[in-house]
Amino acid sequence: MLKKPVVYRLFFISILIIIWELAAHFGPYPDALFPSLVAVVKRLGMLVMEEALLLKALNSISIVLIGMIISALIALTLSLLGIYLPFIKENTKLLNSVASPLPGIALLPIVILWLGLTSKAMMLIMVHAMLWPMVTTLTLALERVHFKYLRLIKVFKIPFWRRISTIYLPGIINDVFAGFEIAWSRGWRTLLSVEMIFGIVGSHSGLGWLIYERRMYMDTAGMLAGLIAIAVCGVLFESVLFKAKRWEVFIGTTDLH
Amino acid sequence: MSLVKRLLVMGLLMILLIAYSGCTSEKHVEKTKIIIADQFGLAYAPLEVMKSYGLLEKELKNANLEVEIVWQKFGNTSSIREAMLSGGLDVGFVGIPPFLIGLDNGMDWKIFSGLSESQVSLIAKDSSIDGLADLTSEHRIILPQPGSIQHILLQMAAESQLGNYAAFDDQLVPLSHPDGVIAFESGGLEQLHFTAPPYISKDLNVNGARTILEGKDSVGEDYTFIVGICQREFYDQKAFYEAFKSALRRSIEEIQLGSDEILTLLSEIYEIPKDELKADLREKTISFSEEVKGLDRFSEFMFKTGTLSKVFTVEELVWE
Numbered sequence: 001m002l003k004k005p006v007v008y009r010l011f012f013i014s015i016l017i018i019i020w021e022l023a024a025h026f027g028p029y030p031d032a033l034f035p036s037l038v039a040v041v042k043r044l045g046m047l048v049m050e051e052a053l054l055l056k057a058l059n060s061i062s063i064v065l066i067g068m069i070i071s072a073l074i075a076l077t078l079s080l081l082g083i084y085l086p087f088i089k090e091n092t093k094l095l096n097s098v099a100s101p102l103p104g105i106a107l108l109p110i111v112i113l114w115l116g117l118t119s120k121a122m123m124l125i126m127v128h129a130m131l132w133p134m135v136t137t138l139t140l141a142l143e144r145v146h147f148k149y150l151r152l153i154k155v156f157k158i159p160f161w162r163r164i165s166t167i168y169l170p171g172i173i174n175d176v177f178a179g180f181e182i183a184w185s186r187g188w189r190t191l192l193s194v195e196m197i198f199g200i201v202g203s204h205s206g207l208g209w210l211i212y213e214r215r216m217y218m219d220t221a222g223m224l225a226g227l228i229a230i231a232v233c234g235v236l237f238e239s240v241l242f243k244a245k246r247w248e249v250f251i252g253t254t255d256l257h
Numbered sequence: 258m259s260l261v262k263r264l265l266v267m268g269l270l271m272i273l274l275i276a277y278s279g280c281t282s283e284k285h286v287e288k289t290k291i292i293i294a295d296q297f298g299l300a301y302a303p304l305e306v307m308k309s310y311g312l313l314e315k316e317l318k319n320a321n322l323e324v325e326i327v328w329q330k331f332g333n334t335s336s337i338r339e340a341m342l343s344g345g346l347d348v349g350f351v352g353i354p355p356f357l358i359g360l361d362n363g364m365d366w367k368i369f370s371g372l373s374e375s376q377v378s379l380i381a382k383d384s385s386i387d388g389l390a391d392l393t394s395e396h397r398i399i400l401p402q403p404g405s406i407q408h409i410l411l412q413m414a415a416e417s418q419l420g421n422y423a424a425f426d427d428q429l430v431p432l433s434h435p436d437g438v439i440a441f442e443s444g445g446l447e448q449l450h451f452t453a454p455p456y457i458s459k460d461l462n463v464n465g466a467r468t469i470l471e472g473k474d475s476v477g478e479d480y481t482f483i484v485g486i487c488q489r490e491f492y493d494q495k496a497f498y499e500a501f502k503s504a505l506r507r508s509i510e511e512i513q514l515g516s517d518e519i520l521t522l523l524s525e526i527y528e529i530p531k532d533e534l535k536a537d538l539r540e541k542t543i544s545f546s547e548e549v550k551g552l553d554r555f556s557e558f559m560f561k562t563g564t565l566s567k568v569f570t571v572e573e574l575v576w577e
Contacts, residue, residue, distance in 0.1 A: 116444035
């Protein structure tokens, strides 16, 4: 037997599908505004087969991941240094409070002026989008771990590198994944909007560009198919990959808490 | 509540929803405003004249019609298409290819008038480039959007010169003309800009910039750059339709006469020197006419490349 929540969800989804289909077939809307689901699913199949939708999705994902690794390294360095150097700590805080509320897409025009329509510009915006949430989470986590083990560190005179490898890193690993999760969702949304509005990724291979291009050819079914692909990627990453609980099992660091 | 009851309620709600949406579309609404959309560039100059001289207001008044006139400027054609489709626009001015794409996808719209013929040029800064054959995969071509007239002109040239219409389709950078100028000025040598007046002369001011392709050479014949389109709904409101058409005709005539006042007006709006504008009009770099040319050429080419599903006849393309 299926569990109740699953039944509820399936029921809700089928209701939505029925409403959509009825509106598409009997509603007053032209196909170009409201294509039937059959057309959308067909188009999705065609896009996967003919226009390498999967490759486009992989491309978008890899840009976000590269940006995330760069941001994670910068964030980790800044927050580790911040523990011992008040100058860095204060100014990281200052930068964070100034830059964090700026959406990546708002920076795009000025970044284009400085760096042109290059992949460097793209990466700068991605790093901007993902760096600040990571800095926030990591700084808080490191401060917490630092004060918790402050006396232990002083009493046992643990050397710097050992402190990092045996206390700080294991202590913050869960927060790192939480930071990754927030960074991913910010980065993913930024990437898609940048791709859609400016289409500046050199090879035009992202999902945002796909939707943009389908729009230019008035292919509404193709646009909806692109949206489905984006939603699927989003769900996969946000609810599967970056759930910290799943990683604890592998890393086994929960004993610290 | 049992599952059956819930399903019943849902079903009822659905029926209500669909019945409601059916009602709203059939309700007759009295026309209270005319919404007109154009884009960036000198090719839309008659509309600026119409706006500044109040020519449409005069025509509407002569016909005893009282409506508000709303002007909107869009950065690309697909937004015009979408606005029209969702009922937010009466009259739009676009290039022939995006109009054809809309028609092919079921839009009930046709051309009611030509507007302009214009020089359209692909401009490069890289001194190693003399033609399309010299472009590498590193080069980027800035143009308003995929499927725009600039894109189709590029495809036509790519086919005749390199035998592959899609040669540069992965190297497009979609930007509106004004944004394109900024990107072209500040960007690297790898950037090219496919644009129209007055943006051509702005681009050519950049160090080393020169034209490597002209639209006319791609098409191989004269063609209309921008056409006026409207949906059946507006066409059927004959009084409004006729008023707009005659206001447009008068605006085009005003520019053709080329009085000093008109030149001053346009040179202020487009921020180009009056002499340059005068020379453009004299040398027919840009010209204005209601006549529509080149429809067959675009329709056949876009069918051949698979952008359109069929070749359209003139009756299917023009209102009368």
